[in-house]
Amino acid sequence: MSHKKIIMTGGGSAGHVTPNLALIPKLKEKGYQIEYIGSENGIERKIIQEENIPYYSISTGKLRRYFDLKNFTDPFKVVKGILEAKKIIKKVKPCLVFSKGGFVSVPVVIGAYLNGVPVVAHESDITPGLANKISSKYSKKICVTFPETLEHIKDNKGVLTGTPIRYELLQGSRLEGIRLCNFKSEKPIIMVIGGSLGSAIINETIRNSLKELLKNYNIIHICGNGNLDNKLTNVDGYRQFEYVKYELKHFLAASDYVISRAGANTIFELLALKKPNILIPLSAKASRGDQILNANSFKKNGFSIVIQEDDLNTEILLEEIKHLEKNKEIFVRTMKNSSLKNGTDAIIKVIESCLNEA
Structure with a gap:
């Protein structure tokens, strides 16, 4: 041996x-x-x-x-x-x-x-x-x-x-992230990520909410393979990617807020990076319900806002983003004090x- x-x-x-x-x-x-x-x-x-x-x-x-x-x-x-x-x-x-x-x-x-x-x-x-x-x-x-x-x-x-946690994820550069997205304005950045396969319902809700979102934010949208929307290619302040690898650390560094599925790896990365976040767990219809439990644990600890997939629509999304922005400092402080490392x-x-x- x-x-x-x-x-x-x-x-x-x-x-x-x-x-x-x-x-x-x-x-x-x-x-x-x-x-x-x-x-x-x-x-x-x-x-x-x-x-x-x-x-x-x-x-x-x-x-x-x-x-x-x-x-x-x-x-x-x-x-x-x-x-x-x-x-x-x-x-x-x-x-x-x-x-x-x-x-x-x-x-x-x-x-x-x-x-x-x-x-x-x-x-x-x-x-x-x-x-x-x-x-x-x-x-x-x-x-x-x-x-x-x-x-x-x-x-x-x-x-x-x-x-x-992958060490390199902690090595991102905010400036490089902004450069890769070619954002022209100083608006806060929201990154949206739907797991390695992407999420149709998250993609759709984000795109339906774009007009409102882009008034106040720049959006980085990682939408999963085959899920690009060609009509949105040149929209100012919106960047979509099917899948990112080396850019991910820079996008995370550049993001002020993250909207994500609730897979354990992803949410612990957000915790390590202290990113205020909204979690939209996979519904129990499409999984064994583990993401719902993960998300609820993070909500209970004060790390995340949670929207259940069945409740997701433009109105709720915009409302919770406002709530996240208003309480940003509290979320960051709670994550900093967490014993989960x-x-x-x-x-x-x-x-x-x-x-x-x-």
Whole structure:
């Protein structure tokens, strides 16, 4: 077993990959080699290969809580994935597997367990997802983002660490952000971001409200792939992007306010950057409701204003933006005083303590 090699896993959405990206530079600094197991066609493959990290793909099936004909074929894919992962882990001989959840992680975690390799998992949301529920049986420790999550984790395995924040997000330049958007006026800037796939309802509401919004604000709108509106390309004070990568840190630095979905990674980034924000969580119709819980936790802590998707319209949006602007200082102060910090160091501590026990 290599004492300095860690296999990471996690995928299905960008949210199951970005925390791994935040940990990788710190782990490498400490002399660990990182390799990755993910799915054949998941978003994680592209993201990890761009970082020049050795990548192995395995067969994955989705575990659903609802009836679907694929429920009959997917268990075979999961079993196949376990055998493939077991074989890769046996060959690579890592000292530990770090799992970020998502369905691809289940075979990897079980494959590690069958090879006697310790597993540390990380759960971003308040209630553990199905993948992490299964993985927890095979994990030594589960790092959690929210204090509320600890009560859902059995056998004293839960450790409150927060979520890892990508270091480069804290390095943005306000001036560069304004330059990239070519804004001509000094108006405050609102950034709108609807998750890695974009959000039709948020995009539509923002565009319906543009006339009013542009009287007082400049708008940076990250609208998701295929969601640009060509009629709005030359509107003064409005800039739309399908997806941003290196620009994101500069856009965040330039923004006075942020309107966002309520995925755990994003909201903890807003907290770390102390950006007054309005959260519009994915509705329970389109998800298992984890974003609603995340958003309500942030509202309760005084970090965010929350608008439920079903209540979203131009009138409510404009009203809440006014409210956000009026209470800007209070929100910033509350975020500054929060004990929820960047989780990178805390997670690495958990990894190293598991290695010392192994």
